[in-house]
Amino acid sequence: MNKTQKLILAIFVPIIFLFITLAIANSVGVTEITRKVPENLTYLRKYLGTTTIYYKGNPFDWGRTWCVWLVYSASCCLFEFLLFRNNKIIAQ
Secondary structure, eight states, X not given: OOHHHHHHHHXXXXXXXXXXXXXXXXXXXXXXXXXEOOTTOHHHHHHHOSEEEEEEEOTTOHHHHXXXXXXXXXXXXXXXXXXXXXXXXXXX
């Protein structure tokens, strides 16, 4: 592989890893939020009850997703190291 091909791989593979990691971190960082349905919306209260629950994903909730980002960083570092390591044996 020549130098240009290595440079292209060194840029695009971590970007692809980033999108995959964002999807995983978004599913790990989900927070359940409970809201009360306003009393003036009697039609919704009839079908939903007094509270509604929805889920909000946050891939940058470091308290929950730190392990995902650590694996991402380690995998990018390992990929770059293996891509650019010098395979020539130095004779001593």
